[in-house]
Amino acid sequence: MAKFGGKHTPRKYVFLFAVVALLGIVLVADFLWASSSPSSSSFSRYWSTTSVSSLDNVIGVGSAKGKQTKGKLNSDKAKISKYLNATFADLPAPQLEWEEMAEAPVPRLDGAAIQIENLLYVFAGYGTIDYVHSHVDIYNFSDNTWGGRFDMPKEMANSHLGMATDGRYIYAVTGQFGPQCRGPTNRNFVLDTETKVWHELPPLPVPRYAPATQLWRGRLHVMGGSKEDRHEPGLEHWSLAVKDGKALEKEWQNEISIPRGGPHRACVVANDKLYVIGGQEGDFMAKPGSPIFKCSRRHEVVYGDVYMLDDGIQWKQLTPMPKPDSHIEFAWVILNNSIIIVGGTTEKHPITKKMVLVGEVFQFHLDTLTWSVIGRMPFRIKTTLVGFWDGWLYFTSGQRDRGPDDPSPKKVVGCMWRTKLRL
Structure with a gap:
């Protein structure tokens, strides 16, 4: 019988000590492992496979004793879950002063956005x-x-678009056509923002969901994304010569494949270098046989990898993001020789397995190729559409969290917020 201070310790305290000790051992072990790993994603992968079963084993769920204390177990799981909500999902960051602006005409999730001067x-x-x-x-x-x-x-895709601009023309590439988890299209279009006239471009060799897309050195580059099943990551990289909203070639050319595929990544050109940031492997798929392409969950791995192409020949892997981040393809701006990224999604909660939204504002310093966390948003949110004007950082639309203590996604919104940002 365990003793403490010369007296018998109540059973409930023995249980609590066991749970806390188990949590401490796992956290320390994972920290030691993660410290030697190039990716912070090891923490959640370890927890996702061990946490719930380990806690169940402590109390012996299924035994007579376990049945008597099932309520207690659930209570302690909830406490640990709340603890992880605060430590696993959120990084230390100053709270920026945000101001709510005019709401968008419609709410949007997985939309796209391009800023040209003072217009988004x-x-x-x-x-x-x-x-x-x-x-x-x-x-x-x-x-x-x-x-x-x-x-x-x-005929243009309705979500998961790739998009880039030269300052007048906006190039819209591939993406998902229709609601739920419908199939992709390989059709591409270009918008003349001065005349509001659309023209079609040569189709991609195959369709893709949410590929990394950018204009670089006179060519429209499209890479990664998810393949036609919406889940398997694509590694292919194509380019098309374009000028003044017109294709100069009839077919896309093959380029060097990106080392890691997948959708929902930021793709940025800065200082004549092409950067691809964050993203994920895997995504929801259409449920087999569903006449409306109803979505079915699949395993996803979110990562914070950063790749740079500066010579067109070889990808270089740079310092990863402070934490894995996806759904950020239009959540960035370039400011004062740095890339600012707002919100997104990180790896799933290790106990509940729910999606975890991101509430931080990240800064990638282009001179040192290092990261900082420079602020916190008014709430966690994914697929934000971001712009910057006259000293103000703006974001609109996306899917926000359930509240300060629950980072899982809930409501699709059309709100617009801004904060004064000085770097």
């Missing part, structure tokens, strides 16, 4: 899982108003 062009996206948008809304940073709505081509 916001495209497509889910309104709900069963409804997708097929139009463009424009936010004017000068007077902080929405307006100028116009339609997209009916």
Whole structure:
């Protein structure tokens, strides 16, 4: 019989000590392992396979004793889950002063956005899982108003788009056509923002979901993303010569494959270098035989890898993000020789297995190729659409968390927020 201070220790304290000790051992072991690993993702992978079963074994669920204390076990799991919500998901960061602006005409998830001077062009996206948008809304940073709505081509993808601009023309590449988990299209379009006229570009060799896309050295580059089943990562990399909204070639050319595939990554050109940041491997798939392509969950691995292409011949792997981050393809801006990334999703909660949203603002310093956490958002949110104007950092749309103590996703929103950002 265990004793403490010369007296018998109540059974409930023995149980609590055992749970705390187990948690401590696992955390220390994982910390020692992670300290020698190039990726912080080892922590959640370890917990996702051991945490719940280990806690069950402590109390002996299924035994007579276990049945008597099942309620206690659930209570302690909830406490540990809340503890992990605060430590696993959130990094220390200052709370920025955010101001809520005019809300977007419609809520959007997995939409796209491109800023040209004082205008933010916001495209497509889910309104709900069963409804997708097929139009463009424009936010004017000068007077902080929405307006100028116009339609997209009916054949253009409604979400998971790749997108880039040369300052007048916006190139929209591949993506998912329709709601739920419907299939992708390989059709590509270009918008003249001065005339609001669309033209079609040569199709991709094969369709992709949410590929990394950017204009670099006169060519439109498209790489990674998910393959036609929406889940398997693609590694292919293609490019097409373009100028003034027109393709100079009839077919896409093969380029050096990206070392790690997958969708939902930031793709940025800065200082004549091409950067691909964050992302994930795997995604929801259409449920087999579903007539409406209802989504079914699949295993996903979120990562914070950073790759750079500066010579067109070889990818270089750089310092990873402070934590794994996905759903950030339009959540970035370039500011003062750095890349700012807002929100996203990180690895799933190790106990509940729910998606965990990101509430930090990250800065990638292009001179030192290192990362900082420079602020916290008003709430955690994924697939933000980000812009910067006159000293203000803006974000709109996406899917936000359930509250300060629950980082899992809930409501699709169209809100617009801004904060004064000085670097």
